[in-house]
Amino acid sequence: MNIKFETLIYALSRRFKKDIISADCQTMPLQGGTVGNVYLVTGIAETADGEKMPYRIVLKIQKKWERYGDPGSWRREYDLYASDFGATFSDAFRWPTCYHAEINAEENEFQLWLEYIDGxxxxxxxxxxxxxxxxxxxxxxxxxxxxxxxxxxxxxxxxxxxxxxxxxxxxxxxxxxxxxxxxxxxxxxxxxxxxxxxxxxxxxxxxxxxxxxxxxxxxxxxxxxxxxxxxxxxxxxxxxxxxxxxxxxxxxxxxxxxxxxxxxxxxxxxxxxxxxxxxxxxxxxxxxxxxxxxxxxxxxxxxxxxxxxxxxxxxxxxxxxxxxxxxxxxxxxxxxxxxx
CATH class of the missing domain: 3.90.1200.10 (Aminoglycoside phosphotransferase (APH), C-terminal lobe)
Structure with a gap:
């Protein structure tokens, strides 16, 4: 499981709303299959002024696949997170916050870095x-x-x-x-x-x-x-x-x-x-x-x-x-x- 250091740092900076300069990480599969995998990424993040903070963040990697009668579904979650759809939610009913989303059109794959919700x-x-x-x-x-x-x-x-x-x-x-x-x-x-x-x-x-x-x-x-x-x-x-x-x-x-x-x-x-x-x-x-x-x-x-x-x-x-x-x-x- 190769994680780009720059992407992790960017997602954690968004997560903490602070300038993160370094972080270690461990990954653990949460769920996964042939077309998508979800990982819990954990570790210690460090800010520019030396503050160290433990973190948990979710990484979802989704590959292209065809659902019967709904061919665009494989990339729908990326499209929704890239839109203003999140504004439709309330405090009482919502989706996890997305800290970073990127899509690789050549490889038909996207990544979402998401809030971990413990519940x-x-x-x-x-x-x-x-x-x-x-x-x-x-x-x-x-x-x-x-x-x-x-x-x-x-x-x-x-x-x-x-x-x-x-x-x-x-x-x-x-x-x-x-x-x-x-x-x-x-x-x-x-x-x-x-x-x-x-x-x-x-x-x-x-x-x-x-x-x-x-x-x-x-x-x-x-x-x-x-x-x-x-x-x-x-x-x-x-x-x-x-x-x-x-x-x-x-x-x-x-x-x-x-x-x-x-x-x-x-x-x-x-x-x-x-x-x-x-x-x-x-x-x-x-x-x-x-x-x-x-x-x-x-x-x-x-x-x-x-x-x-x-x-x-x-x-x-x-x-x-x-x-x-x-x-x-x-x-x-x-x-x-x-x-x-």
């Missing part, structure tokens, strides 16, 4: 934290929907409103998952199979209802691993799928993506009203009797859960995925599905 994330989030995340998301989307700041119109690299629909239709046209839930070999209980089949049979009508909902700026990967709760506030990382989507679309991810299965129905019941409460502080949503979050969960995650089930050899993982589908079924009759 609660993933399945350590509590029900109250889920609810606050839903409330703040609603406020954020409601404010942007009501105010339509000029920066939103200036952003050219955002995912399109039909991405969710096209991804669902792509899955539905895939025989591996479509045929499985209709086959004699399917190991799911009949009511779970029927839940997925019913969505397919009523998809046109459901999508028509969803497309009447307000169009809002969505994160589109609003799941627990991308949420950090710190000091009573919400920070959100990984903006590469963000773009235009429908009211409630991000809630589907919060509730169903790598879910806290034991509390899934409870969080659904709590988060949907909290989200609408936040949104309605800025925009009127009273005419919307049917919020469609249950349908969005099935459209976004139904076939994806089937795919994961078919492609894992781990029996515990299979059981977990079956339980997730069962919990989604139980949401259908839960209180949050009624009029808000």
């Amino acid at each position: 609660v994330t993933g399945l350590d989030l509590t029900g109250n934290m889920y609810e606050q995340a839903a409330l703040e998301l609603g406020r954020y989307q409601g404010k942007l929907y009501a105010e339509q700041p000029a920066v939103l119109q200036s952003l050219t690299n955002l995912s399109h409103a039909d991405l969710m629909k096209n991804t669902y239709l792509h899955y539905r046209s895939w025989p591996v998952v479509y045929d499985y839930i209709r086959s004699d070999d399917c190991e799911f209980l009949q009511h779970v199979r029927q839940m997925l089949i019913d969505i397919d049979e009523h998809a046109d009508e459901i999508l028509s209802r969803i497309e009447k909902l307000p169009l809002v700026l969505c994160h589109r990967d609003f799941w627990v691993t991308n949420l950090i709760y710190a000091d009573g506030k919400i920070a959100l990382i990984d903006w590469d799928t963000s773009g235009w989507g429908y009211l409630g679309e991000d809630l589907a991810s919060l509730i169903a993506d790598e879910a806290d299965i034991d509390h899934m129905v409870e969080y659904y019941q709590r988060c949907v009203p909290a989200y609408y409460k936040g949104f309605s502080e800025y925009a009127d949503v009273s005419p919307i009797a049917d919020h469609c979050v249950y349908e969005l969960i099935l459209l976004v995650f139904g076939y994806r859960l089937v795919e994961w089930y078919l492609h894992t050899e781990d029996d515990d993982e299979k059981t977990k995925l079956v339980h997730t589908l069962q919990k989604i079924y139980e949401m259908k009759t839960s209180p949050a599905q009624g009029r808000l």
